[in-house]
Amino acid sequence: MSLNQKRRVFLKGSLAAGTLGAAVGLLTPGAVLAAWNKNAFTSKNIDEAIAGVVGNPVTTPSKDITIKAPDIAENGAVVPVSVSTNMDGVESITLLVEKNASPLAAVFHLPKGSLPDVSTRVKMGKTSDVIAVVKANGKLFSARKGVKVTIGGCGG
Amino acid sequence: MAKTIKIRAKAKNGVTTVKALITHxxxxxxxxNKKTGEMIPANFIQEVVCKxxxxxxxxCEWGGAVSKNPYLAFKFKxxxxxxxxxxxxxxxQGNGDSLSAKIR
Known part of the structure; x- marks a missing residue:
């Protein structure tokens, strides 16, 4: 094989690798990003934030929603929160921290087949209630739990 | 981009539990910024998708209130x-990363 031929083979190989890389990159949720709910996430008002996500600020308090969060969080920058429910047909779970500058923390959209049981960690500026809003079969339910914060997580 | 995602998925009794950590x-x-007094520009994950x-x-749609190096756990049937x-x-800021793994 001449040097030139080897070069061809090499180019072919790297080209194939490049295409593969691009295919993996396709998964990045670029198309969905346009839907990121800027108004709701920057809203300072809790009702507006809830309405911005689920369309309606009126929710029914429910005992079927379990919020697992510490009673006292030593470090407000990292507060582990789990939300689960035994309801059927849950479409989304929205997590809010009542007294944060922007209360909306996270929205989890659950397609059919995914269980309504999500965990994450949030920042809390000060002692406040954590609110979970569950959308199930088009209806809105909510639950709240107080978390006492000894060191805030939103200051400098 | 450097590896930013750690993911573990485990199937048990027909339910898969996924746990993920993202470095961000x-x-x-x-x-x-305490030294210069300048505001640190916002840089947080807005969108997480798992397939x-x-x-x-x-x-998931996230705001800045999700903690540094976010943790996410969820289950599906x-x-x-x-x-x-x-x-x-x-x-x-338009940055992103993706990773695929096998269920254990």
Whole structure:
């Protein structure tokens, strides 16, 4: 094989690798990003934030929603929160921290087949209630739990 | 991009539990740099999508209130050992990463 031929083979190989890389990159949720709910996430008002996500600020308090969060969080920058429910047909779970500058923390959209049981960690500026809003079969339910914060997580 | 995602998925009794950690600063844009007094620009993950065998199993929208180096755990029905799980994130500055792994 001449040097030139080897070069061809090499180019072919790297080209194939490049295409593969691009295919993996396709998964990045670029198309969905346009839907990121800027108004709701920057809203300072809790009702507006809830309405911005689920369309309606009126929710029914429910005992079927379990919020697992510490009673006292030593470090407000990292507060582990789990939300689960035994309801059927849950479409989304929205997590809010009542007294944060922007209360909306996270929205989890659950397609059919995914269980309504999500965990994450949030920042809390000060002692406040954590609110979970569950959308199930088009209806809105909510639950709240107080978390006492000894060191805030939103200051400098 | 450097590896930013750690993911573990385990199938048990027909339910798959996925746990993921993402390395990310999650700046809200509200903090000041103490030395210079300048605001630190917002840099947080806005979108996280996870797919099982190409089908979406969770789609998250996050704000700056999610902690630094975010943790995410969720469950979905179905999923077998050696199935493919893919997770991808994107932040407000347009950066992102994705990783695929096998269910254990």
């Amino acid at each position: 600063p999650m700046e809200t844009g509200l903090r000041k 099982h065998n190409g089908k979406e199993v969770i789609n 179905g999923g077998n050992k050696d199935d493919t799980i893919e997770l991808a994130w994107k932040d407000n």
